[in-house]
Amino acid sequence: xxxxxxxxxxxxxxxxxxxxxxxxxxxxxxxxxxxxxxxxxxxxxxxxxxxxxxxxxxxxxxxxxxxxxxxxxxxxxxxxxxxxxxxxxxxxxxxxxxxxxxxxxxxxxxxxxxxxxxxxxxxxxxxxxxxxxxxxxxxxxxxxxxxxxxxxxxxxxxxxxxxxxxxxxxxxxxxxxxxxxxxxxxxx
Numbered sequence: 618x619x620x621x622x623x624x625x626x627x628x629x630x631x632x633x634x635x636x637x638x639x640x641x642x643x644x645x646x647x648x649x650x651x652x653x654x655x656x657x658x659x660x661x662x663x664x665x666x667x668x669x670x671x672x673x674x675x676x677x678x679x680x681x682x683x684x685x686x687x688x689x690x691x692x693x694x695x696x697x698x699x700x701x702x703x704x705x706x707x708x709x710x711x712x713x714x715x716x717x718x719x720x721x722x723x724x725x726x727x728x729x730x731x732x733x734x735x736x737x738x739x740x741x742x743x744x745x746x747x748x749x750x751x752x753x754x755x756x757x758x759x760x761x762x763x764x765x766x767x768x769x770x771x772x773x774x775x776x777x778x779x780x781x782x783x784x785x786x787x788x789x790x791x792x793x794x795x796x797x798x799x800x801x802x803x804x805x
Contacts, residue, residue: 618671620704621647623678630671630700633693640669641737641767645789649765650675652787652796653733656763657681660732663724663757665717665748670697670710672735677706685711685729687720717744718751725755732759737767746778749797753780758799766795 618640620628632640641649650657658680664673667686677684684706688694694714701710713720717738734752738744745766752758764781770791784796 618669619643620671620675620678621650623675623680625674625678625704625706628678628704630669630674630703631696632669633690633696640671642789642792645767645792645794646671646675648787648789649735649767649794650679652785652794653763653765654679656732661685661730661759663687663729663731663734665721665734665736666738667697667712668693668737670700670712672737673710674700674704674706676733677709678704681733683709683711685713685724685731687713687715687717689714689716717748721748721751721755721757725751725757728756730757730759730762732762734758734762734764735767736764740769740772743772745772749778749781753778760799760801762798764797766797768793768795 618630618632660681662676662681662684664686667688670686673684673686701707736748770793781797782800784798787794
């Protein structure tokens with residue numbers, strides 16, 4: 618596992634031992650970052666279910682200004698912190714060691730808002746709808762921001778709600794990447 622491009626391109630990252638953390642494949646990561654490249658310069662990024670921190674660190678490597686990573690697994694937290702240090706991103710990367718819904722509520726209470734939000738929970742947890750609702754309720758996505766959801770091809774939650782609408786979806790074998798934005802932003 619590695620950073621693909623940007624100032625930390627080709628830097629190797631540590632992985633979490635075992636099979637509980639599923640890293641995003643390089644070709645999926647490359648597709649996502651090619652799609653959102655124009656949004657990254659000076660962006661604030663939220664990586665929900667951080668795993669190894671690879672998504673947030675890739676965003677920072679490609680020009681994002683700040684990243685917040687949410688993760689509750691202790692082994693994953695150790696790996697995330699080591700990867701942040703190895704990439705020299707300790708000043709612009711914050712780790713919230715909490716479950717996703719608690720962390721999202723705390724970010725909302727602080728009036729935080731993000732340009733890019735990446736959601737990649739354990740596929741079997743079926744947390745997409747509750748996380749999207751928490752993001753909408755907390756006004757965590759900036760007006761012209763994008764939410765990127767990584768999920769299994771055979772999983773079909775309701776991607777749209779009163780706040781968000783589908784922009785596009787891309788298939789990479791058994792993985793699907795869903796892009797959402799504010800309904801109001803798409804209508805402009």
